[in-house]
Amino acid sequence: MIQIDDAGSGSLVGGTMIGVMRVETKDFYSDVIPIKYFTSPNFEEKKYTDFCISIIDDSFKALGVEKNELIQICQGYIFDKVRKYLADNGYSVVSTKISEPLQSIIEENFMDYVIGLGIPLDYLQYTKYPFHFHRLLKWVFADIKTREKLCKTGWKSWKKYKDIKISHYSDVLLGGNYRCLKCGNIIETPCKIKIIKFTTNHDYFIYVHDNCHSSQ
Known part of the structure; x- marks a missing residue:
């Protein structure tokens, strides 16, 4: 099973981190939607949703995600386009609240990221x-x-x-x-x-x- 979650979408400082994990093996992939996508006019045009799709594509390639794997994805607004994109491409997608093990790992990674910002x-x-x-x-x-x-x-x-x-x-x-x-x-x-x-x-x-x- 694959879990997809975000961290930092509610943080004024920094971009938003996207994390993807295969639960059984704990294989993990993360990347950050850059801050520029949360500035005008990108934010109002929801350009962050398109960049989020590109992160998911990269993560699925890196983790070798197969279409027969169940995908659990966070219900947050950041994934509005991702959910439809995955369903349209034949993945089995369930929107839900993501818990462990991914939740703590992505929050720790986001903490390290904003510490790096100062x-x-x-x-x-x-x-x-x-x-x-x-x-x-x-x-x-x-x-x-x-x-x-x-x-x-x-x-x-x-x-x-x-x-x-x-x-x-x-x-x-x-x-x-x-x-x-x-x-x-x-x-x-x-x-x-x-x-x-x-x-x-x-x-x-x-x-x-x-x-x-x-x-x-």
Whole structure:
């Protein structure tokens, strides 16, 4: 049996990872739909669905998938064209919620991918929901000139918040365990810091080194 799932379709940062696994052997194939397919006008035109088909074609060739194998595929929107494409080509396709073993493997691979884009591992591990929109928005706003290009800017939520008012001011941080969201390094306290404040569903505060000029 073949399982097909995605990871990162709900993450503001990064593209979307597609994973394919043969359950019996644990043979695994993955690739990423690039970020550009989630920017305008590609996103509105759903170009990501066409690229997803090309990933599935490559994965089936790599894994030697036969038409007599059952295909379990995630119900997500990213696979809207893939489901029809596979059915039209004679595969037995069932749309369902994908669980183990593929779910954990593709989520771990996506985590490695976004760490490669510059998000610190411990920042992602800090919360149960590492790819929550507003949490990632904090990371992006810490260095927006560099990081906007890493975002799914075709999203309505991004367009809603990208031009919100952002305040910058200085303060003194006396203690605590904080990481500079611009360079990614630990903030050694006590020290003077810069604070970036913005408000979406509530107030958010970003701490960066006072003289930080570099991104991770």
